Amino acid sequence: MQAPKEIVFVTGNANKLKEVKMILAPSESDPTPSFTIINEALDLDELQDVNLEAIALAKCKQAVAHLGEGHPVFVEDTALRFDEFNGLPGAYIKWFLKSMGLEKIVQMLQPFENKGAEAVTTIVYCDSKGQYHTFQGITRGIIVDSRGPTTFGWDSIFQPLESDEKTYAEMEKKDKNLISQRGRAFAQLKDFLYHHSA
Numbered sequence: 001m002q003a004p005k006e007i008v009f010v011t012g013n014a015n016k017l018k019e020v021k022m023i024l025a026p027s028e029s030d031p032t033p034s035f036t037i038i039n040e041a042l043d044l045d046e047l048q049d050v051n052l053e054a055i056a057l058a059k060c061k062q063a064v065a066h067l068g069e070g071h072p073v074f075v076e077d078t079a080l081r082f083d084e085f086n087g088l089p090g091a092y093i094k095w096f097l098k099s100m101g102l103e104k105i106v107q108m109l110q111p112f113e114n115k116g117a118e119a120v121t122t123i124v125y126c127d128s129k130g131q132y133h134t135f136q137g138i139t140r141g142i143i144v145d146s147r148g149p150t151t152f153g154w155d156s157i158f159q160p161l162e163s164d165e166k167t168y169a170e171m172e173k174k175d176k177n178l179i180s181q182r183g184r185a186f187a188q189l190k191d192f193l194y195h196h197s198a
């Protein structure tokens with residue numbers, strides 16, 4: 001089956017869009033087939049839930065309701081889970097960032113030795129037949145005092161285990177994409193679109 005020519009990515013986040021376009025671009029190692037990512041900058045409601053798949057699925061269903069059936073579309077939802085807090089803030093990290101800011105988020109973990117965290121991106125893709133497919137990427141790391149540019153979310157306080165002690169914000173974008181939760185999740189979507197797509 002052929003990969004669709006155009007796929008809609010519904011996100012209100014310009015930083016995400018930039019990374020996803022980079023990750024999904026054809027490369028020398030896998031040059032086929034190419035499709036165009038079209039952005040719909042909707043701010044979708046997000047289900048209040050700790051189940052990341054359920055949040056992303058509800059988000060995708062809303063996107064489908066908005067676009068009408070038959071258009072291939074995907075959404076993603078990204079969570080930051082602290083080990084010490086059994087996974088919270090998780091999907092609520094967006095609201096913690098907005099209301100408290102980076103510094104206080106780091107301070108929340110100050111009384112605890114365990115700074116372990118995982119970043120999780122969950123993608124839900126609805127194909128042209130209306131079937132839903134879920135993909136997930138996870139990157140483990142630690143929460144550190146902010147280092148590097150603060151242009152994208154919590155990039156400056158998350159230091160992945162595989163980055164030579166750099167925070168995401170201190171890394172080159174292409175290096176972040178190689179090990180990031182988003183890079184891993186979209187590598188799976190890319191593989192799916194290239195090999196089994198509808």
Ligand SMILES: O=c1nc[nH]c2c1ncn2[C@H]1C[C@H](O)[C@@H](COP(=O)(O)OP(=O)(O)OP(=O)(O)O)O1
Binds near residue numbers: 097153168
């Ligand atoms: O790689 C990342 N590095 C640092 N920060 C990140 C990353 N990825 C998402 N983020 C931030 C954005 C938002 O504050 C929260 C996720 O919330 P999330 O609902 O998935 O994103 P959003 O509402 O900005 O965009 P969307 O319109 O696609 O839902 O974490």
Ligand SMILES: [Mg+2]
Binds near residue numbers: 046094
């Ligand atoms: Mg959102």
